[in-house]
Amino acid sequence: MKLNYSKRMDGIKASEIRELLKLTQQPEIISFAGGLPAPELFPVEEIKEMSMKVLEDMGTKALQYGPTEGYDPLREKIAKRMKKYGVETDMKNILITSGSQQGLDFTGKIFLDKGDVVLCESPSYLGALNAFKAYEPKFIEIPTDDDGMNMEVLEKVLKTTDNVKVLYLIPDFQNPSGRTWSVERRKKVIELANKYNLPIVEDNPYGELRFEGNMPPSIKSFDTEGRVIFLGTFSKTLCPGFRLGWTCADYEVLNKYILIKQGSDLQASTFSQMILDRFLTEYDLDEHIEKIKSVYSKRRDLMIKTMREEFPEDIEFTVPEGGLFTWVTLPESINARDLATKCIEKKVAFVPGGSFYPNGGNENTLRINYSNMDEERIVIGVKRLAESIKEMI
């Protein structure tokens, strides 16, 4: 028996990362593969306390249905937190989603008809590409450098391409490259979006995890026309297990996201939202983020230092100022998928970079995560990775 699936299903494959994650649940694997936060930093005791209080004070409400938009006190706190990104907004412009991933899926549903064009950074976040693929778009990749997307190329593409519907960007500690956009490029991209009447989806899961320097204003902070849809999440700053993120957009646009949320899964978990809200009331999330940053920045330092020491000379990698990832470019003769197979034998995992290019190619790249492994394992893992690379040169 073979059922008739929709045409979109032809283009949908398992995320290489999620498949790798299964492998990496074996404790002996040193995993640089996922974008997993360090679990030892989760405030388990505090969350236990908050769970108690929520169930004691408002148990029946916490376990009941709630509004699609989300739990109002939490929406209000998120609206205030948007000031960190240079955005003045209020609760009516915030929708609570199941992680920021859900905001990506909704973006596809809201903007993309079959054959429409998504413009994205090259490389770009695999999970976003997969979410968009369900709506059968074409992807045009715009080249990037250390300051973000190439604005000349972007403008040329905008001038010559029909049916561009979404501009998808990760300006802070980009996934997978770890790079951050300059302020100048942020201003320029808004200018172009205004000119071509395009929505920008600004995906920002890592911005608050900055180890040094100042946080640049978000692209949304330069948006005077309500065309930037900002996606945030608590998965990296608190914990992913609640599946809580948010979409911030002008109400006219956000209302489409709310409608889609209704049909998709009615609402986010009332219980999780109330616990998170209580946590934000009784504890200082920023103080908690400081702890995370101090651990992650040490791990980044050690990873970069070990890569410098162990990698052959012609291997390039980015040195991110925050976030979770560094991005490695091998000589073109080395295929990172083959390297991954070799490394798994040595109990080391990473994500081959080819998956981050929607139109293929660039098989000599890889993404390395440094947030999830302790310092000892980082050193051992990088050494094994370097050995494997040397064996392939």
Added chain:
Amino acid sequence: MKLNYSKRMDGIKASEIRELLKLTQQPEIISFAGGLPAPELFPVEEIKEMSMKVLEDMGTKALQYGPTEGYDPLREKIAKRMKKYGVETDMKNILITSGSQQGLDFTGKIFLDKGDVVLCESPSYLGALNAFKAYEPKFIEIPTDDDGMNMEVLEKVLKTTDNVKVLYLIPDFQNPSGRTWSVERRKKVIELANKYNLPIVEDNPYGELRFEGNMPPSIKSFDTEGRVIFLGTFSKTLCPGFRLGWTCADYEVLNKYILIKQGSDLQASTFSQMILDRFLTEYDLDEHIEKIKSVYSKRRDLMIKTMREEFPEDIEFTVPEGGLFTWVTLPESINARDLATKCIEKKVAFVPGGSFYPNGGNENTLRINYSNMDEERIVIGVKRLAESIKEMI
């Protein structure tokens, strides 16, 4: 500024129920509108205890990412619970979703191209229709009676219609009608689905809430070819605040749902899944369901009794053997949306039935929920509703 949305957005409107729910959060409203379970029956203390234990014993795991398929011990327990529905299955055929609503959205994504046909009961669940609408299908409504869908009409439609892709059914205490399919029709619908190579989506949120008689075997229990996709949820038997449901299907089909879950929101909340799993380990959910049933059946009895006493003679309504709803048919001269406006002035809410017909019409119907209001409010509410009806005759 006006952004260019996808064409599908033209067909998507706010669910009347969700909008009503906002109104009905005012405590003075007697609401027969939502499908809300009775919050006073939620096992708050037990869930508090389970939350504690989960965070004490496996806190870091509970707050971390987990596999897309769901938490294995919970999947295993659900697979075993499927025996209640006459289905022998195992964990690999279970995906944890964000309520059963998410299974409906995924169904649309997996099976529907623009213009494809969904066959559904007339009337059918509004939330499913809204979820499917995002994939731009046509709906053909098949008439129903007290034994379920009319099989002669179904066969005629199948014979004469191209591009039928999904058969969407709610065989147990149907939403909105409260009716249950006979075993004969269940067998017949499988026979037709086999003949026309169609998937059946069997949506069963209420089946375990049976007040009298025996639970009929599910449609899936008669499925020998792996074409029934069964959607279940804990929202009505435990609580909706966790947002936990499941999809049960043969692995080849389920794998499509898993792929779509990845792109949509990665996974269900690890934390909620572990609490639910622990609850199912340490407590007897069936015992808890007995409590719910004894309360709901009294409410149903009282609602039906009061409707019999207070309603004018020519008003018809169903007498469900379980679930949450009764379905009222007014004389054709009365528009239930006008009645709803009148009732809201008297602080009584219900859902006008027209919304449950994807192709419109039947504006003289309404859905009445009896699970969420205490007995006193049921009597007062039905009396006010009866008054309003009399004023309109």
